[in-house]
Amino acid sequence: MAFSGYGGTNKDEEPVRKCSGKFPLLYARLLSARSLSKMACPRYQIQDLIMMTSRLALLLLFSTFSLLFWQMPSSAGAFQDEEEEVKEQIDNLPDKLSATGFYKSTEKKILSDSLIPYQVRAPLWTDGGHKERFILVPKGKKIGFKKDGTWDFPEGTRFMFTIYIEEEGDRLYLETRMLEKNGKKLTFASYAWDENQKDATRHKDGYTFYANYGHSTQVWKLTPDLRCFRCHDKTSSLILGAKTAQLNMDILVAGKKINQLKHFENLGILSGLPKDLNDLPKQVDYKNKEISLDDRARSYLDINCGTCHVPGGNGSGTLDLRMKTPMYETGLIRLNEDFEMTAGVLYPGKPRRSKLVRRMRTVSDFRMPDELSTVPDMEGIKLIEDWIKSKK
Numbered sequence: 001m002a003f004s005g006y007g008g009t010n011k012d013e014e015p016v017r018k019c020s021g022k023f024p025l026l027y028a029r030l031l032s033a034r035s036l037s038k039m040a041c042p043r044y045q046i047q048d049l050i051m052m053t054s055r056l057a058l059l060l061l062f063s064t065f066s067l068l069f070w071q072m073p074s075s076a077g078a079f080q081d082e083e084e085e086v087k088e089q090i091d092n093l094p095d096k097l098s099a100t101g102f103y104k105s106t107e108k109k110i111l112s113d114s115l116i117p118y119q120v121r122a123p124l125w126t127d128g129g130h131k132e133r134f135i136l137v138p139k140g141k142k143i144g145f146k147k148d149g150t151w152d153f154p155e156g157t158r159f160m161f162t163i164y165i166e167e168e169g170d171r172l173y174l175e176t177r178m179l180e181k182n183g184k185k186l187t188f189a190s191y192a193w194d195e196n197q198k199d200a201t202r203h204k205d206g207y208t209f210y211a212n213y214g215h216s217t218q219v220w221k222l223t224p225d226l227r228c229f230r231c232h233d234k235t236s237s238l239i240l241g242a243k244t245a246q247l248n249m250d251i252l253v254a255g256k257k258i259n260q261l262k263h264f265e266n267l268g269i270l271s272g273l274p275k276d277l278n279d280l281p282k283q284v285d286y287k288n289k290e291i292s293l294d295d296r297a298r299s300y301l302d303i304n305c306g307t308c309h310v311p312g313g314n315g316s317g318t319l320d321l322r323m324k325t326p327m328y329e330t331g332l333i334r335l336n337e338d339f340e341m342t343a344g345v346l347y348p349g350k351p352r353r354s355k356l357v358r359r360m361r362t363v364s365d366f367r368m369p370d371e372l373s374t375v376p377d378m379e380g381i382k383l384i385e386d387w388i389k390s391k392k
Contacts, residue, residue: 097176097191097200102134102160107198109173112136115160116267118260120246121283122303127211127220127375129163129174135242136160137269145261145272147280150243157181159242165211172212174220176200190222219374245283284323286383297387298323300380319345332356348391357385 094100104110115134123131136158137143144152159179164171173193180187191200192207206224210217244261251260259277264270274280284291284299302323310320319331327333332346347353360381 093189095202120241121249121285125377129165132162134160142271153181245281248280248282293387351385351388
């Protein structure tokens with residue numbers, strides 16, 4: 001994100017030359033948005049030309065060095081050597097959801113008794129779809145509790161996520177995702193529900209269809225199985241939402257309120273849970289307007305962006321959008337050589353000059369998140385815009 005911009009201007013925006021690329025962190029900060037704007041302007045001063053020429057020479061030197069000696073580390077690269085093994089495992093999964101054992105009846109939507117439903121405090125944006133979440137722990141095994149980070153899931157633990165939309169009072173099922181832990185890696189499968197809603201068909205290489213089978217312009221895209229590793233990588237500890245901060249919440253069981261963590265313990269699938277739950281972390285619900293704007297915005301970025309945009313993650317640039325990261329270390333705010341604010345990722349007080357908002361609003365390939373999402377989260381965008389406006 002650090003070096004990609006828009007051409008053109010508006011009334012409060014400097015012209016920004018289109019420029020994109022991925023550079024090693026060592027020289028990624030040699031250029032600034034203001035410097036790039038001067039490059040695009042034919043009236044820049046001689047001293048600016050000398051400065052930019054020197055910088056470009058240094059940039060060329062480091063580029064040559066990186067091509068010869070430097071290979072950028074990537075957490076996803078750890079899976080490239082295992083891709084064939086993973087693909088072989090994936091190919092052995094059923095082509096029909098009804099054959100997976102997750103449902104007693106896919107037509108009547110009757111689930112297996114071994115599936116345990118769960119909820120999260122702050123859901124990931126899924127193009128306006130709602131999620132039903134379930135976990136299946138192998139018989140006789142337990143999950144190892146951790147206060148921070150991802151829990152220790154036993155071999156063979158399975159997750160199922162079914163995504164649906166509500167239309168004129170009816171529930172329309174779109175997609176079911178399966179995830180299974182196999183050693184230190186995961187197996188994935190995505191199923192698209194058939195138009196008659198009686199079963200779902202697996203599509204290993206992805207699939208695109210209209211969200212309600214031709215009655216809407218919303219496009220729904222299934223993720224190719226192997227592409228799931230872009231987010232579910234070793235940097236994110238493979239499992240994304242199943243951790244204490246997200247699961248530490250009250251739920252209703254048989255009409256009675258109980259903490260979800262305690263419920264798992266009562267079911268015999270969770271071990272190591274402390275008796276006092278008051279000191280356990282809780283993910284901020286970014287939709288709760290009684291919570292501070294700062295916390296809500298940081299939580300939204302943490303859930304929707306912080307999986308990839310972390311040190312060692314698959315997100316490009318130098319951002320660290322985890323909620324626990326101090327604001328001054330996130331990389332969102334940047335200065336030019338004169339210590340003036342630039343029209344960078346986040347421009348305090350001005351959402352239109354903030355690349356963060358632009359990336360969220362567009363529906364082109366420039367959009368974030370980029371993983372097959374086709375519908376911008378307008379409520380999330382407003383939250384981030386309000387947050388930026390408050391930082392004057």
